[in-house]
Amino acid sequence: MEITEHDGVRTVTFDRPDALNAFTTENAADLADTLAASDPVELDAIVLTGEGRAFSAGGDLESIAAFEEMPAEAYERIDDTFGRLAEEALDCRVPIVARVNGDAIGAGMAIVALSDFAYAADVARFSAAFVRVGLIPDTGGTFLLPRLVGLRAAKELAFTGRFFGAEEAAELELINGAVPEAELDERIEELLDVLRERPTRTIGMAKRAIHANLGRGLEEALDYENVIQSQAMGTDEHQEGVSAFLKEREPEFQS
Known part of the structure; x- marks a missing residue:
């Protein structure tokens, strides 16, 4: 992976284009480490994207095939x-934005689903392809x-492993939107500008x-919501937001 940072945004680029950015177990662990180390005090957003023509083809089957494991070891x-x-x-705790530049297959599609925002180039394809290899x-x-x-759409995708385009992915709400390939960076930057302004x-x-x-x-959810809201009320972000509202100015959040 290639990791860069600019203006509060950490960009993680999957950089195995010859393998369509397929993930080895080491790649998956590295990305997990990167997300775990992302601090909301230092960052406004994390962008995930791929180098070349794919976002990610999912798990690297060649590396997976090399493992000789019992089920407990595989677990x-x-x-x-x-x-x-x-x-x-x-x-x-930092919002994750998937910039889906190309095909997102298997675990690649799952990473799109895990992201808080996802916009895809209209040429991108998706598939829960696990079933095609017996997984x-x-x-x-x-x-x-x-x-x-x-539920029904999820079963169809998981049971058939069929490929579908970015427009259908948007209709299914797997992604926020499909945009012309040439406009993808502009759409992502518009979102990042908003996130930079938010706490x-x-x-x-x-x-x-x-x-x-x-x-x-419902009861447990509302109670937990109240716990988190009471914590939010004690933050500097809340104080700044209220002060800005009362003084009729734009808030200037520090995180």
């Missing part, structure tokens, strides 16, 4: 790499797909509450 390897990647993406969706796929696209720590708190409440009942 430990997956849990420490692709499983941890899903956990760190969902826990990351089930991982990297958070079984958790997130039904929540994003609905990143507050966004992280909202993300934490939304994700935690996905599996809770």
